[in-house]
Structure formats: C-alpha cells, structure tokens
Amino acid sequence: MNHTFRTLTLVLACVASLSANADPKTPGTHQGYSTIDMTTAGIPKDVNMISVADIKHELAGKPPFAVGFDIDDTTLFSSPVFYRGQQMFSPGGYSYLTNQKFWDKANCGWDKFSMPKQIAQKLIKMHQERGDNIYFITGRTGSACHFTTDYLQKTFQIKKMNDVIFAGSSRTEYTKTQYIKAHDIKIYYGDADGDIISARDAGAEGIRVMRAANSSYKPIPKNGIYGERVLKDSQY
Structure with a gap:
C-alpha cells in the first residue's frame, strides 16, 4: 500500500466516521441506528417510530398547511442516477457532484430511472386528501429544465404542483432552512x-424517512440520532 493510498483511506475513514454519527455541524443527542441496524437487529425501543396512519390521526380536524419533502432517498430511490453519474464523470470518485454536466443529466432526464418510494406515495396521498400544499426541496444543484418537477407531479399524481426548489448544498450552512421557513412549512420529511x-431551524418538525440500506449514498444515517420521529417501513 503506497503513501498516497494510505492517506486517502485515512481521510475517507474519518469522513465516514463523522457522517455516520451525526452531521458534523450539529452533534447528535441520541444514539441513533442505521437502517441496516434496524433491519438486522429489530426496532430499538428508544427510537420514536410513527406511521402514516399516526400522522393522519394527529392532523385530523386541523386546517391544511404546507408540507415539504426531500427528493433523493426520501421520495425517490435515485441511486441509479448517481451511480451512472459517477461512472460517467468521475469513476471511483465524487467530483461528479460538483460537475454541472452531471446535474443537467440528472435533473433533465435521468430521473426517469428513479423509483418512487412506497412511503412517499402513502404520505403524499394522505397530505393531498387533507388539502395540504406540497413542496419538494432538494439539496441538488439546479438546472435550466423542469423534468424533475414534471416527473414528480406525474409519478405522485400531484394536483397542485409547485416547482421543485433546488437549494444546493453547503458545508457551512443548512441551505434548505430558508425555503422551509419562507413557505411556512410545518412538517418536512x-x-x-x-x-x-x-x-x-425553520420552526418546523423534521420527520425522518429511513434511507434504503442499498442506497449508493453512504454512510447510512443514524435514524433517531436527534430524537426525531422516524417513519415505520420507510426504507422502501
């Protein structure tokens, strides 16, 4: 093993360790468990699990409001898109995530290879029946097209579709906060x-959707690490 490879391995190991425990900018407050942990060892008693039916019951009789959804690994299983992007633009590396050509491919057509998650179908159906206003806010870099907006509308049969909000990503700030606050979103998945x-940070409740164990986005987050409520059977 040469020096360069050893150094790269150490750096990646450190990054993985930080990410697996909590977002480096905000330390966790609870132990938390990955989807892999919860699949192999069962649901821990110290994780606050809820179902779509629970949320529907809680909201019964309350007036409609705005709700928000992340896209990748929340509403869509989009690993095929990111896997293809890596192979095409930066095999074995992650520089493709800063390449506008990749984002244009992903946002302007490749999402047709993304599979809708069952939990998203159930949640969106429930919120539409209530008359809630639905927003999609993603950390992706945006592109000059509307394919992803159109794909989500068609896939989830959304009656009143708002354009997807591309918040982008940052290592120093939470880019989605301003949009969640601006649209007065009460629940963000x-x-x-x-x-x-x-x-x-925006004054809303963040509810965790479990990332699929076979997602290409590694490491798998620790569900419940902030004491947040976690959706049952939301890994698919």
Whole structure:
C-alpha cells in the first residue's frame, strides 16, 4: 500500500466516521441506528417510530398547511442516477457532484430511472386528501429544465404542483432552512441529518424517512440520532 493510498483511506475513514454519527455541524443527542441496524437487529425501543396512519390521526380536524419533502432517498430511490453519474464523470470518485454536466443529466432526464418510494406515495396521498400544499426541496444543484418537477407531479399524481426548489448544498450552512421557513412549512420529511436540522431551524418538525440500506449514498444515517420521529417501513 503506497503513501498516497494510505492517506486517502485515512481521510475517507474519518469522513465516514463523522457522517455516520451525526452531521458534523450539529452533534447528535441520541444514539441513533442505521437502517441496516434496524433491519438486522429489530426496532430499538428508544427510537420514536410513527406511521402514516399516526400522522393522519394527529392532523385530523386541523386546517391544511404546507408540507415539504426531500427528493433523493426520501421520495425517490435515485441511486441509479448517481451511480451512472459517477461512472460517467468521475469513476471511483465524487467530483461528479460538483460537475454541472452531471446535474443537467440528472435533473433533465435521468430521473426517469428513479423509483418512487412506497412511503412517499402513502404520505403524499394522505397530505393531498387533507388539502395540504406540497413542496419538494432538494439539496441538488439546479438546472435550466423542469423534468424533475414534471416527473414528480406525474409519478405522485400531484394536483397542485409547485416547482421543485433546488437549494444546493453547503458545508457551512443548512441551505434548505430558508425555503422551509419562507413557505411556512410545518412538517418536512427527509432521510439526511441535515433535513432534520434544517426543519427545526425553520420552526418546523423534521420527520425522518429511513434511507434504503442499498442506497449508493453512504454512510447510512443514524435514524433517531436527534430524537426525531422516524417513519415505520420507510426504507422502501
């Protein structure tokens, strides 16, 4: 093993360790468990699990409001898109995530290879029946097209569709917070630690959708690491 490879291995190991425990910008407050942990060892008693039926019951009789959804690994299983992007633009590396050509491919056509998650179908159906206003806020870099907006509308049969909000990503701030706050979103669903923190910083509730164990987005987050509520059977 040469020096360069050893150094790269160490750096990646450190990054993985930080990400697996919590978002580096915001330390976790609870132990948390990955989807892999919860699949192999069962649901821990210290994780606050809820179902779509639970949320529907809680909201019964309340007037409609705005709700928000992350896209990747929350509403869509989009690993095929990102896997293809890596192979095409930066095999074995992650520089493709800063390449506008990749984002244009992903946002302007490749999402047809993304599979809708069952939990998203159930949640969106429930919120539409209530008359809630639905927003999609993603950390992706945006493109000059509307394919992803159109794909989500058609896939989830959304009656009143708002354009997808491309918040972009940052290592120093939670980019989704301003949009959650601006649209007065009360509940925001997401799989990443940053989704939960972004929602809380905006005065909304962040509810965790479990990232599929076979997602290409590694490491798998620790569900419940911030004491947030976690959706049952939301890994698919």
